[in-house]
Amino acid sequence: MRLSTDAAPHFRTNDSTRKVMLDVLIALTPAVIASTWIFGLRALFIMLYSMVLAEGLEYITVRFIRKQKDFKPDFSASVTGLLLGMNLTLGVNWWQILIGVMVSILIAKHAFGGLGQNFFNPALVGRVFLMISFPTAMTTWYQPFYYRNPTIMTAASPLGMLLDQGVDQVLKNYSYWDMFVGKIPGSIGEVCTLALIIGFIYLLIRDRVKVMIPLSYIGTVVVFSSILYLVDPIKFGNPLFHLLTGGLILGALFMATDMVTTPMTAKGEFVFGLGAGVLTVLIRLFGGYPEGVSFSILIMNAFVPLIDDWLKPKIYGTSKGGAKK
Amino acid sequence: MPTFTFKGGVHPPQRKDITRDKEIQSLPVPDVVYLFMTNHVGAPAKPIVKVGDFVKTGQLIGEAANGISANVHSSVTGEVVGIESVINASTGRRDQAIVVKRTSEDQWEYLSHDKDFKKFSKEEIIQIVKDGGVVGLGGAMFPTHIKMIVPNNKVVDYLIINGAECEPYITIDDRMMREKADEIIKGIEILDYVLDPKKIFIGIENNKPEAIEIIRNNVRNNAKIKLVPLQTKYPQGAEKQLITAITKREVPEGGLPIDVGTLVFNVSTIYAIYDAVVNGKPLVERGITISGSGVKRPGNYWFRIGTTVADLLKYVGIVEEDKIDRILYGGPMMGIPISSIDLPTFKGNNAITVLTKEEILKRRTYPCIRCASCVEVCPMGLQPYYLKKLSDARRNDLAEENGILSCIECGACSYICPSNIDLSRSFQTTKKVIQAIQKRRG
Numbered sequence: 001m002r003l004s005t006d007a008a009p010h011f012r013t014n015d016s017t018r019k020v021m022l023d024v025l026i027a028l029t030p031a032v033i034a035s036t037w038i039f040g041l042r043a044l045f046i047m048l049y050s051m052v053l054a055e056g057l058e059y060i061t062v063r064f065i066r067k068q069k070d071f072k073p074d075f076s077a078s079v080t081g082l083l084l085g086m087n088l089t090l091g092v093n094w095w096q097i098l099i100g101v102m103v104s105i106l107i108a109k110h111a112f113g114g115l116g117q118n119f120f121n122p123a124l125v126g127r128v129f130l131m132i133s134f135p136t137a138m139t140t141w142y143q144p145f146y147y148r149n150p151t152i153m154t155a156a157s158p159l160g161m162l163l164d165q166g167v168d169q170v171l172k173n174y175s176y177w178d179m180f181v182g183k184i185p186g187s188i189g190e191v192c193t194l195a196l197i198i199g200f201i202y203l204l205i206r207d208r209v210k211v212m213i214p215l216s217y218i219g220t221v222v223v224f225s226s227i228l229y230l231v232d233p234i235k236f237g238n239p240l241f242h243l244l245t246g247g248l249i250l251g252a253l254f255m256a257t258d259m260v261t262t263p264m265t266a267k268g269e270f271v272f273g274l275g276a277g278v279l280t281v282l283i284r285l286f287g288g289y290p291e292g293v294s295f296s297i298l299i300m301n302a303f304v305p306l307i308d309d310w311l312k313p314k315i316y317g318t319s320k321g322g323a324k325k
Numbered sequence: 326m327p328t329f330t331f332k333g334g335v336h337p338p339q340r341k342d343i344t345r346d347k348e349i350q351s352l353p354v355p356d357v358v359y360l361f362m363t364n365h366v367g368a369p370a371k372p373i374v375k376v377g378d379f380v381k382t383g384q385l386i387g388e389a390a391n392g393i394s395a396n397v398h399s400s401v402t403g404e405v406v407g408i409e410s411v412i413n414a415s416t417g418r419r420d421q422a423i424v425v426k427r428t429s430e431d432q433w434e435y436l437s438h439d440k441d442f443k444k445f446s447k448e449e450i451i452q453i454v455k456d457g458g459v460v461g462l463g464g465a466m467f468p469t470h471i472k473m474i475v476p477n478n479k480v481v482d483y484l485i486i487n488g489a490e491c492e493p494y495i496t497i498d499d500r501m502m503r504e505k506a507d508e509i510i511k512g513i514e515i516l517d518y519v520l521d522p523k524k525i526f527i528g529i530e531n532n533k534p535e536a537i538e539i540i541r542n543n544v545r546n547n548a549k550i551k552l553v554p555l556q557t558k559y560p561q562g563a564e565k566q567l568i569t570a571i572t573k574r575e576v577p578e579g580g581l582p583i584d585v586g587t588l589v590f591n592v593s594t595i596y597a598i599y600d601a602v603v604n605g606k607p608l609v610e611r612g613i614t615i616s617g618s619g620v621k622r623p624g625n626y627w628f629r630i631g632t633t634v635a636d637l638l639k640y641v642g643i644v645e646e647d648k649i650d651r652i653l654y655g656g657p658m659m660g661i662p663i664s665s666i667d668l669p670t671f672k673g674n675n676a677i678t679v680l681t682k683e684e685i686l687k688r689r690t691y692p693c694i695r696c697a698s699c700v701e702v703c704p705m706g707l708q709p710y711y712l713k714k715l716s717d718a719r720r721n722d723l724a725e726e727n728g729i730l731s732c733i734e735c736g737a738c739s740y741i742c743p744s745n746i747d748l749s750r751s752f753q754t755t756k757k758v759i760q761a762i763q764k765r766r767g
Contacts, residue, residue: 001646005664007750009736010657010680011337011493015743017691074691116692116744210697264697264708308711315728316565316705317578 017115020259021075023208027199028082028254034182034192039090040147043188047085050097054081057105062114076115080104083123083255086189087247087294091140091154092130099133100126120301121261124294131294141185155185158245159290167237170245179244190250193243200253209257212269213276217252218243220277228285236285248280251293261301267311268304276300328531330556331566333704335737337493337559337658339532344616345496347624349504352640356427358400358631359411359669360386363420365460365468367393372423378405381434383607386423389455395468396458400609400629403428412668414654414661415466422669425631438605447519450602457601458608458672463487463562463591464655466673469598472588473519482586483572484522486513486595488529488536489555489562492656495676497612498592500625502529502536506543509592512599513550520588525550526571532557559658560735564589566704578731593675608672615641617657619649619679628670634677635666643679650685653678658736691744699738699748705731709738709748716755725759732756 036044058077062068084104088097104126112118131138141157143149158179161170174184182192190196203209221242228236242248247255256262256276263272276296283292362369370387380386380399387397407424436456439445445453455470475481486509490498502509517525527544529537531554544550553571555561565576567589574585582589590598593611600606609630616623621642628637634652643649653660655676670677699709707728715724729752738748 001649001666003649003662003664003666004651004685005662006651007747007753008653008657008659008661008734009337009740009749010651010653010660010662010678010685011740012686012688012745013335013337013741013743014686015741016688017694017744020694020696020743072689076694114692116694259694259696262695264695264700264710312708312727313700313703313706315578315707315731316569317575317580317731318728 017076018074020208021079023203023206024079024254025075025082027203027208028079028086028189030195030198031086031189031192031250032082034195035086035188038144038182038191039142039188042090046088046090046092046097046188047082049094050085050088050101051078051081053098053101054078054084054105057101061106061110065110066114074115077105077109080109080122080126083189084126086250087123087127087187088130089138089140089187090142091137092134093137096130096134096137100130103129116260118260119304120298121255121258124255124298128294128298143185144183144191157185157290158241159284162237162241163290166234167241168234170241176240176244179241184245186245187247187250190247193249196249196253210259210262210269212266213256213262213273214252216270216273217256217277218248220274221248221281224278224281228281242281242284246284246291247293251297252276255293256297256300261304263304263307263311265308265311265313268307271307271311272300272304275303328554328556329528329570330558330561331570331704332706333702333737334558334560334566335702335740336557337740339557340494340616341496341499341532343494343623344614344625345499345533347496347500349497349500349612349625349627351627352629352632352637354401354427354431354629355632355636357406357633358425358427358629359422359633360397360400360425360631361411361413361420361422361669361671362387362397363413363416364397364458364630364672365395365466367395367468369421370394370397372408372421374405374423376405376407379403379428380405380425382431383434383609385456385607386425389458389468393468393471395460395470396456396607397423398458398607398609399423399425400631401425401427402430402432412664413671414663414668415671415673433606435605436601436607438601438603440603442515442602443518445602450515450519453602454598456607457597459594459597459601460608460672461591462593462597462611462673462675464659464673464675465564466671469590469594472590473516475520475583479583480586481520481522481583481588482524483588484513484516484520484525485567485571485587485589486525486527487562487564487567487589487591488527488533488540489567490533491530491557491559491561491563492658492676494616494678495614495656496616497614497625497675499533499536501592501596501612502533503539505596506539508599509595510543511603512595515598515602516590516595517549522588526553527551528553528555528567528571530555530557530561559737560704560733563704563733563735565733578728611672611674613637613670613674614676615679616676617679618681618684619644619652630672630674631669633667633669634663637670637677638666638679644681648681648683649679650682651680653680658740659734688745690746693744693746696743698741698743702737702741704735704737705733707732709752712755713746713748713751716751721755721759721762724755729755730759
């Protein structure tokens with residue numbers, strides 16, 4: 001009798017990286033549908049195009065550059081591609097998207113060693129690259145439902161208006177309900193808070209997410225912007241406004257929770273969210289850009305190795321945390 | 326029912342329903358047994374018989390060495406036909422074993438014993454346990470008499486009886502508690518007499534309601550003994566996790582349970598102590614669960630230590646050979662795979678699990694995606710993903726600094742990993758290397 005002598009444990013959970021990634025794609029679906037409703041088929045095209053390009057580039061890289069013969073897609077590249085697409089505006093064209101995807105997959109992901117090895121969220125690296133390279137295209141915000149009324153195509157984003165005209169002006173144009181369901185100008189996938197939350201609940205149910213990050217990230221933004229609201233409500237806007245506009249919800253729920261580029265303990269996740277929250281508000285209100293979610297998350301990504309070193313779990317039987325002296 | 330537990334852990338499929346209602350049946354006495362001189366942890370026993378000698382059941386054939394070691398007895402009545410080196414999967418090397426061929430019905434040789442154990446002094450009881458070759462039957466096989474000698478500067482606050490049985494498939498401790506409750510309570514009383522703890526806890530996972538009920542009824546009149554229902558979670562039965570679940574105390578890194586005033590004994594060990602002291606029987610037989618999808622008549626059995634796996638499986642029947650993937654000493658979480666069914670059993674065998682190919686997931690290994698599941702489930706508060714990186718890079722110094730020697734090899738990290746990375750296996754190797762280096766440095 002030929003017996004296998006593989007090491008214990010002989011039972012393994014029936015889970016895989018692929019299933020994790022598929023769950024993320026499923027969780028993003030409500031937002032994709034909402035964005036298509038708000039911004040039309042061109043938005044859907046951009047998201048799918050970016051996703052397919054990313055998976056294709058991943059295949060080419062792994063199969064022909066890394067020469068791994070038994071490539072089987074794990075869909076992590078699709079997640080990156082889709083998230084990048086959701087972070088674009090309708091103002092970008094096909095070759096700009098191609099450049100963005102190449103930066104995401106080739107530089108941000110594979111130059112660091114591929115899946116699991118990258119320090120920075122690849123989708124955000126691609127997005128920031130495009131924003132710096134093509135600032136006009138990347139800040140051409142289309143009106144929601146512009147396709148029904150093509151006379152006024154573009155508008156300022158609520159966060160841009162806040163800086164120029166104050167919060168009252170924004171609220172004349174858009175109600176909080178508009179912001180919640182996504183009837184505001186903005187990046188394709190970020191506007192519909194409702195759909196993003198629905199998707200996130202799916203991830204929560206499937207236990208696919210580092211929960212502490214969105215809690216501390218959003219919590220920090222709320223606390224920090226509340227303090228500033230008390231200082232000057234017109235200039236700085238209120239916490240609810242900060243929650244519902246810009247990329248905070250998309251960023252906090254789906255980008256800052258990317259497993260690869262975030263800390264490994266709940267304490268570390270808390271610090272990560274805290275830092276990202278402070279940076280987001282600072283950049284939004286005092287920085288050179290109206291929006292700071294992408295930069296905040298990328299900056300905190302860079303801190304992850306340090307955070308992991310600092311906030312280790314307490315080893316059983318030791319009185320102090322982490323490594324023994 | 327309030328239950329107690331530890332931090333971390335996983336919930337593998339339990340599969341205990343297959344055998345939990347099967348009464349313990351005695352297996353026929355085998356024609357030949359292989360008795361390792363290393364049927365425990367520590368120094369091997371010294372053979373005191375030679376080829377051709379006639380030995381009785383329960384006769385001492387291997388004498389404990391000095392220090393940590395234990396006696397070995399013949400488990401059949403017959404003739405010594407060989408003293409050979411046999412593959413011992415529990416130590417991972419070849420060990421000396423005495424081969425005894427059965428020639429007649431059992432003729433027992435008993436230890437000094439008495440129904441009224443209080444006629445013995447504490448020291449005499451420890452001597453009987455030593456004479457009887459009793460070792461930890463939960464799997465660790467630590468010589469029990471050594472555990473029972475409490476160092477002068479230590480006190481036993483809590484005596485903990487381990488009836489957690491958290492490994493999937495295994496139900497022998499469950500059955501022992503249900504069928505031999507009186508004997509086990511008596512065994513606990515013996516330990517109480519010797520160790521004189523302040524309090525005694527019996528920890529049982531709440532997936533064994535019958536055992537909890539029976540034991541609870543049996544200890545109702547004893548104010549010192551308390552039954553503690555535990556949450557069903559793997560590895561609840563690991564010594565340190567059990568201590569922490571029940572007492573909230575943590576065994577210091579590199580320390581022993583006695584350092585925090587606790588001692589833990591498995592229910593089967595308790596029965597062996599009872600059997601030695603009250604019935605005078607040395608440890609030559611014990612209960613075992615033989616289960617798994619590859620077994621035709623899975624159940625709980627009483628068998629002679631040293632029986633070959635092949636003889637055990639002959640009795641319970643196995644499915645067609647080409648359907649079988651692996652056969653384990655123990656359960657699917659920590660079980661040791663055996664390379665051949667001709668290998669013998671030993672004192673620590675609480676289960677033989679036969680897994681078919683259907684039950685083994687053939688999964689691809691992906692790179693680590695830092696999902697942090699391993700960190701979450703590690704019952705020792707380690708960072709398996711990081712230790713794996715350090716192990717792969719052979720950074721033994723850093724691995725040690727990050728607590729790799731605390732790893733109890735429960736396999737919870739490997740179980741949960743969505744990327745199917747063999748975490749605990751590489752820790753096993755790295756730990757061995759570090760320990761070998763430490764030993765050489767002295």
